[in-house]
Amino acid sequence: MSGFRVAGWCPDAWRPMAAGDGLLLRIKPRLARLSRDAAQAVCALAVQHGNGLIDVSRRGNLQLRGLDHAGWQAALAELLALGLVDADPLAEARRNLLVAPGWRDGDDTHRIAMALLARLNELPVLPAKAGFVIDAGSHPQLLAEPGDFRVERGRHGGLILRAAGRAHGVALAPGAEVDGLIALARWFVQSGGQGRMARHHAPLPAWAAGQDLPAALAPAWRPGPCALGMVHGAPFGRVAAPVLDAALVEPGAQALRITPWRLLVVEGAGGDAVPGLIDDPADPLLRVEACPGAPACPQAHVPTRDLAIALAPHVRGTLHVSGCAKGCACTSATTHTLTGRADGQFDLARDAAPGAPPCQAPLTAQQALDQFASCPSAELPDAPCL
Numbered sequence: 001m002s003g004f005r006v007a008g009w010c011p012d013a014w015r016p017m018a019a020g021d022g023l024l025l026r027i028k029p030r031l032a033r034l035s036r037d038a039a040q041a042v043c044a045l046a047v048q049h050g051n052g053l054i055d056v057s058r059r060g061n062l063q064l065r066g067l068d069h070a071g072w073q074a075a076l077a078e079l080l081a082l083g084l085v086d087a088d089p090l091a092e093a094r095r096n097l098l099v100a101p102g103w104r105d106g107d108d109t110h111r112i113a114m115a116l117l118a119r120l121n122e123l124p125v126l127p128a129k130a131g132f133v134i135d136a137g138s139h140p141q142l143l144a145e146p147g148d149f150r151v152e153r154g155r156h157g158g159l160i161l162r163a164a165g166r167a168h169g170v171a172l173a174p175g176a177e178v179d180g181l182i183a184l185a186r187w188f189v190q191s192g193g194q195g196r197m198a199r200h201h202a203p204l205p206a207w208a209a210g211q212d213l214p215a216a217l218a219p220a221w222r223p224g225p226c227a228l229g230m231v232h233g234a235p236f237g238r239v240a241a242p243v244l245d246a247a248l249v250e251p252g253a254q255a256l257r258i259t260p261w262r263l264l265v266v267e268g269a270g271g272d273a274v275p276g277l278i279d280d281p282a283d284p285l286l287r288v289e290a291c292p293g294a295p296a297c298p299q300a301h302v303p304t305r306d307l308a309i310a311l312a313p314h315v316r317g318t319l320h321v322s323g324c325a326k327g328c329a330c331t332s333a334t335t336h337t338l339t340g341r342a343d344g345q346f347d348l349a350r351d352a353a354p355g356a357p358p359c360q361a362p363l364t365a366q367q368a369l370d371q372f373a374s375c376p377s378a379e380l381p382d383a384p385c386l
């Protein structure tokens with residue numbers, strides 16, 4: 001297993017993170033939505049001050065890459081002028097809020113998220129990675145997405161408050177959702193919580209310890225037309241700014257929504273494909289995860305994405321190629337997981353997350369390619385590995 005370093009903090013516009021390709025600046029659109037003009041301005045900033053690449057994060061955020069110090073300061077000034085970054089760095093850091101991306105004006109997700117944004121100053125000082133999930137549509141969409149303090153649609157139709165790591169939540173009275181979230185965050189801190197709620201094993205207080213399960217998960221989103229507009233896939237969660245800009249000038253385009261699934265929704269757009277984005281729901285790249293890898297990430301032991309692209313047509317389950325055991329692209333298990341090793345080769349594990357004990361190691365990239373190409377693993381369900 002390969003070692004890795006946990007940064008323990010999250011970048012934002014005020015505090016960019018050094019990556020292998022320069023500074024990484026995270027933009028956190030409110031409710032994961034940008035007007036078309038704002039989204040196009042972000043594209044322009046990526047080209048003008050960064051390397052032209054934009055990441056789509058699993059928290060519904062966008063990240064500019066490849067900035068130098070002067071470029072960061074210039075981009076920050078423009079983002080402040082656009083109102084996309086809070087003028088108070090502390091408020092910006094606190095705005096860790098993941099919303100179900102199908103929300104509509106005035107529905108429960110929109111109402112609760114807006115109310116929470118207005119009360120962020122009531123929150124205690126939380127660990128840097130702690131965050132909130134508002135998943136209040138008719139069926140939850142975000143059950144597999146991490147988030148510490150959660151409001152979700154419950155099995156009985158009402159909303160529930162649920163602490164991450166607990167299967168059950170407690171029913172919420174209408175209008176009490178934000179009070180519940182703030183109270184849960186305060187309890188977490190007062191009871192000695194550090195890091196993430198899922199690893200905080202103190203017994204919940206009676207008011208937060210219910211027996212309500214979340215409702216069944218909504219069907220997964222796929223590329224193609226949807227009720228909001230057009231859904232496009234971003235291969236590995238990355239898009240070149242000119243490609244995104246091209247999607248934003250499609251007829252009818254009004255706004256951009258960012259999902260946590262590497263999918264972008266162009267509100268109001270028709271069903272036209274955009275070169276550089278995934279528009280076929282059967283595209284094998286949709287089943288493949290790969291972090292930036294070497295050289296973009298200083299912790300990476302290996303390049304990742306070229307190998308993932310080459311492997312994708314040969315893998316019928318899901319695949320994750322990770323530059324190290326940290327598993328940034330996907331922390332849950334995939335059918336096949338290749339984890340970069342310090343010696344520049346890979347560990348291969350099955351039905352596992354990065355860093356799990358391998359069933360085969362070490363493998364060079366070419367050996368992995370040869371094996372998958374000659375033996376599509378999904379056709380051998382009983383094979384221990386490959």
Ligand code: SF4
Pocket residue numbers: 004291292293294297298299300301322323324325326327328329
């Ligand atoms: S998983 Fe990938 S992106 Fe994350 S630290 Fe490791 S090499 Fe870097």
